Amino acid sequence: MNKNQWVPRDEDYKSRIERLFAAQNMMATLGMSLDHVTPGHVEITMSFNTSLSQHHGFHHAGVATTGMDTACGFAACSLMDASEEVLTVEFKSSFLAPATTPEFRFVGEVLKAGRSLYFCQGQAFGIDGGTSTLIASMSATMMAKRA
Amino acid sequence: MNKNQWVPRDEDYKSRIERLFAAQNMMATLGMSLDHVTPGHVEITMSFNTSLSQHHGFHHAGVATTGMDTACGFAACSLMDASEEVLTVEFKSSFLAPATTPEFRFVGEVLKAGRSLYFCQGQAFGIDGGTSTLIASMSATMMAKRA
């Protein structure tokens, strides 16, 4: 997939997504930061946080899922009209490795942009120094909704 | 599906799940409570919390997903040996309605218990007074792992 293939309809897509990200209280609660926004491609980062653990002490599956969902949603949103809002229709997450690293990066990308539906894929990477490991992947459907 | 069909191998399954639930810091962080545990069936409740919102002001999709995943995981866990631990292999969540109600209930149930894999289904209900609405559903695979 060529990340450069997408042409945004709203030239202010970047500031629009920054505003929407800031309006998601969930991002601050989980300690997630918007790191990279290009058309059809969004990246989010966070540090390991012991208050988000499951019973083995590593991050709950819901954490990477929330990060990938947000990255995919805003990747779709970056290609929408300024008057449209993004909603998650559904997603599937697969968990390839435990979330135990000091840092994480969540990547969302648009595979196909339709009139109202956007097919996206997400990836969660665990980062420990110079080593990056794929720990989870997502397949998601997003919907554009007139505000 | 008959919830009474499952016979737990560990008669202390209930206290074991209560301990594991308490060990999940994520549950306290999101304000989730264990409400009901029977063999192959677990329910979790929470109240609406504005710090868990997405950009429209209702709960982020990651919240119901985390609740359903935990309910499904512990539903599987209730049927495992005391020496086994539960891990999420993958799940799919579908979002039927926005999460705007004052209260929520997440239900996880085992559809099929194999030797190491458990197929589960989850439901998220939004509760407003006496009205309960299905707002999300989950299809999940859980794995038993020797500790």
Place this chain on the structure above:
Amino acid sequence: MNKNQWVPRDEDYKSRIERLFAAQNMMATLGMSLDHVTPGHVEITMSFNTSLSQHHGFHHAGVATTGMDTACGFAACSLMDASEEVLTVEFKSSFLAPATTPEFRFVGEVLKAGRSLYFCQGQAFGIDGGTSTLIASMSATMMAKRA
């Protein structure tokens, strides 16, 4: 879920679905028959066919998936306007038991009917004499499209 809750907008939904089912060559190729159509609920049956096997000799996973997808799609279609057509957006299938029985029944039901999106669930049962076993389950999203 109450199967009687759905009110079709097209009173000729049944004959419309019978026509569409007959137009799916795939159904004849796999030996599937439309067995039951009520609003938001469709059932399809077939017999075991050795020409549809995978390498262990039982039915390929694609067979039950095709049956559940068709049942879910027409369950959604039964609630659409006569001028709308149904398309599959995505589905997830879980395989609980091998498809080895002499007969099969595929059930599709609508969980939520939106303006353009329909959330459905499917089940595949293996039938051997009087015994029916859940062998696969589906979670699907269908879309209504103006013809």
Place this chain on the structure above:
Amino acid sequence: MNKNQWVPRDEDYKSRIERLFAAQNMMATLGMSLDHVTPGHVEITMSFNTSLSQHHGFHHAGVATTGMDTACGFAACSLMDASEEVLTVEFKSSFLAPATTPEFRFVGEVLKAGRSLYFCQGQAFGIDGGTSTLIASMSATMMAKRA
């Protein structure tokens, strides 16, 4: 993902997969051919076949799903011991574009190989002359089973 990263444990993986593919009657019934096998990566091709259509005249969603499932399953199988058999645990398919082209190619790749579980991704391409379009994608979990 680096396709060259995988080292097969069974050096005869290729002939083993050719035997298993030939044993899948479903492949002959749908007109699918094994086209390419390397460790953790399998490709399957087929031509458009009007007997596999749904009601709009293009291929039923079950066709690409069957092709991607088989490609993913054998991609996992290529990394297993000769004594192990592959079973599909679950998959999700997303349908990005209608299957109307003269030719199709289904690609399956292993993302993560665990002790018993393999996480795979699949892609279905519609091919018309020199043009190849992504028409469907799959996220799948495969299981190794001792024969």
